[in-house]
Amino acid sequence: MYGFEAMTFNIHGGYLEAIVRGHRSGLLTAADYNNLCQCETLDDIKMHLSATEYGPYLQNEPSPLYTTTIVEKCTLKLVDEYNHMLTQATEPLSTFLEYIRYGHMIDNVVLIVTGTLHERDVQELLEKCHPLGMFDSIASLAVAQNMRELYRLVLVDTPLAPYFSECISSEDLDDMNIEIMRNTLYKAYLEDFYRFCQKLGGATAEIMSDLLAFEADRRAVNITINSIGTELTRDDRRKLYSNFGLLYPYGHEELAVCEDIDQVRGAMEKYPPYQSIFSKLTYGESQILDKAFYEEEVKRLCLAFEQQFHYAVFFAYMRLREQEIRNLMWISECVAQNQKSRVHDSVVFIF
């Protein structure tokens, strides 16, 4: 019953909620980002990060530091925290936490299949995969030639199996089909997650609906913009949009027929929450659009912490950490390539 979760939530979820809120207090603040943006070398970054919670993970790294090492160690911290929470969780929180990984699994599957298509070595690809999305038998994805084999050999044993029903075909895998496969899988995953949250009810359903609807709408806009000028037909494009969210169904009708970014902007400006995002764009700069979407997402994720006794804080924390790792990667790349003037182009402050 909505409003009375406070009476029974703490039986199973109280300890973990308190832990995740403790982790949240360790997110980097604007002051930390200012210090990091003023670093001259990657060793300076390492020194600044040792004073934060990333200290134990970075202090043993030898001196010629690479950007990928920093990102890898920070991701390792996130994975450790996630595994710690997952092992302590009971149903339904454990299922909820598992759902958070499926997005990464989909990205890893697509990474390996694309890499194999371009004849890269499997070991090298496995190192680039996100650790949260690893599963057994992921390496045998390199063997598959078309989607039916992909499903039959590897994916039928993974949690992604139910998402494949819409995209099994005997076509060979090429770049276009892989992108379509990625978006179809992600659509099925988002809808499944949405249904699961609705079943949980209460504050979790309300907050997660908002967050997932924003995610679905953002992906719809990105799919539209990325498929302008490609061979993707309007019907195929419409099939990739999720069936929930603020844009469903009328926004999707308008987006499906868009042929350039100004038409997209015209379609989106009818929705007040997205009007502010699109008003920041001048003409056709997609990097600013990405940053604007990230800022909006971070604002909504921070709001999830305002309420107690629900599961959306776990989802919000994972997403905020991932945003922080993206920020660190951007800052490290700018410092490593001596382009410090561009540092603020893509860093989204969380607090």
Place this chain on the structure above:
Amino acid sequence: MVASSSSWSQALVQISPYTFAAIGIAISIGVSVLGAAWGIYITGSSLIGAAIKAPRITSKNLISVIFCEAVAIYGVIVAIILQTKLESVPSSKMYDPESLRAGYAIFASGIIVGFANLVCGLCVGIIGSSCALSDAQNSSLFVKILVIEIFGSALGLFGVIVGIIMSAQATWPNN
């Protein structure tokens, strides 16, 4: 015997007043302890988790647990007071109106105290959980949220006061 026209009211007045009194005493202590325990586990689980990252909050936030415990103590005190009100009357007077009144008064007193303490314990527990989590993030919030908790614990006190007044006029007929 009380004049009655329906079989239900006849059945109710045939129940011994001691039954009602004893059930009232049981409810006063049993349900109060339920409320206190509920509040303590709600606060305790959040406090343990939050204290991992912020160990300084443990000693101050035990106040929330103490407020919940006070609720159980109210229940014990009222149960002891109520059981001193139970007196024996000869069986000829057991169904006198005054006897019935005494039995019902003790019953009502027990219910008042039990359920007031149940909701008070819940209230203090939930606020205590939020207090621990907020204190871990920002220590200036502790005292402010404690004020809310103090108002919450006054609810149990109201129940105790009314319960004791109620039971004070539970006089059995003279032997």
